[in-house]
Amino acid sequence: MTQISEIRCPHCSTWTMWQGHIDDRCINCGEFLETRRFSREVEKRINKQLKAEYDYFSIKPGDTPFRRLFKFSFNTVRWSMYYVQLVIFTFVTILIFVISLLAG
Numbered sequence: 001m002t003q004i005s006e007i008r009c010p011h012c013s014t015w016t017m018w019q020g021h022i023d024d025r026c027i028n029c030g031e032f033l034e035t036r037r038f039s040r041e042v043e044k045r046i047n048k049q050l051k052a053e054y055d056y057f058s059i060k061p062g063d064t065p066f067r068r069l070f071k072f073s074f075n076t077v078r079w080s081m082y083y084v085q086l087v088i089f090t091f092v093t094i095l096i097f098v099i100s101l102l103a104g
């Protein structure tokens with residue numbers, strides 16, 4: 001069911017058509033009419049994806065010891081990779097900061 005109503009755009013304050021969809025845009029300025037609801041929806045979708053990805057290698061009660069070990073090692077490697085990336089990023093940031101201090 002599509003219900004069309006008129007609402008005032010939160011960005012440019014002109015009256016615009018609103019169909020109740022989260023991705024409805026203002027006909028005047030083209031901005032999303034429900035920015036907060038839209039970003040919340042995107043956030044929800046991303047969280048769901050993350051959770052699904054995490055659950056993929058989650059250890060289940062019915063798993064064999066070998067399977068458990070495999071999943072545990074895989075998850076450890078994955079998290080290690082994440083931290084290694086974080087350390088490299090931090091290191092590069094500090095390096096750039098030091099270089100800019102030396103140059104200035």
Ligand SMILES: [Zn+2]
Pocket residue numbers: 009010011012013014026027028029030031
């Ligand atoms: Zn607008």
